[in-house]
Amino acid sequence: MKDQNKLFDGKVSVVTGAGGVLCSVVAEALSAQGSSVAVLDIREDAAEKVASNIKNKGGKSVAVKVDVTNRLSVELACQKVIEVFGTVDFLINGAGGNVQRASTSEAQSFFDIPQDALEFVVDMNLIGTIVPCQVFGKVMAKKGEGVILNFSSMNAFKPLTKIPGYSAAKAGVSNFTQWLAVHMAQNYSKKIRVNAVAPGFFITNQTRYLLVNEDGTPSPRGRAVLEHTPMGRFGEPKDLIGTVFYLLSEDSSFVTGVVIPVDGGFSAYSGV
Secondary structure (H helix, E strand, C coil): CCCHHHCCCCCEEEEECCCCHHHHHHHHHHHHCCCEEEEEECCHHHHHHHHHHHHHCCCCEEEEECCCCCHHHHHHHHHHHHHHHCCCCEEEECCCCCCHHHCCCCCCCHHHCCHHHHHHHHHHHHHHHHHHHHHHHHHHHHHCCEEEEEECCHHHCCCCCCCHHHHHHHHHHHHHHHHHHHHHHHHCCCCEEEEEEEECCECCCCCHHHHECCCCCECHHHHHHHHCCCCCCCECHHHHHHHHHHHHCHHHCCCCCCEEEECCCHHHCCCC
16 A cells, blocks of 8 residues: 555646535545645535645645536536536545435325436436536546546445435446446556445535424434444544545455445335
8 A cells, every 4th residue: 555645746626516524624634645646526515615624735736617517617627627626536426415305294295206306316316427427437538547436325235215316326336336346457458446425314505404403403314324333423524535535545456346325224224
């Protein structure tokens, strides 16, 4: 293993959704390990904030506004990254999430979920993973090496109630991760690896309304999650870093096409 202080020295990382709760921490952690980081997010101000934090700590970063569901937007973002850093070594597809309009509730049955809400969630999570893989993956295919890391979810292992579109989209991300791992290795380079992490229950802007009350205490759904999580707590963003580093590093050079849960044991627990 390389010196832990320089694990990704000289590497260029592209992180989508990097203005969010989880991937902002991932982006800053990559920078701390020597990587230049392109901070991509549809919210320009959020991207700029993360990039500024990285640069204030002595790292190299650029903020790029992008709509991951729009091919042209992603292509322009890729051009910007190449202009600034010259190449792409790692692509972390962290953009995603759910919206309340695409969830069932006492006020909205499954039969009444608006089609546009479902399409928005599926596009954001699944298409928003595939399109960046096409654009940035092409750069990796030309150079013959690189690592793609997608963000799946517990919902891909065990579909949760209330969020049908998100569950279906994340199941698609896991399947696509396996497909792309095989495709890149067979058609372009054995040195291009594609894997995914599947976070368990973390408090983010998209999940807060489901998991916690306004006073910060667990909601009934949040309590049910904790009861089925052997470690008895919600995840913290830093809990993802070790697994992300492993999948990006040479320590996993013979690992491709896997989806690793980071879930406090949720996926292993049957409830009895």
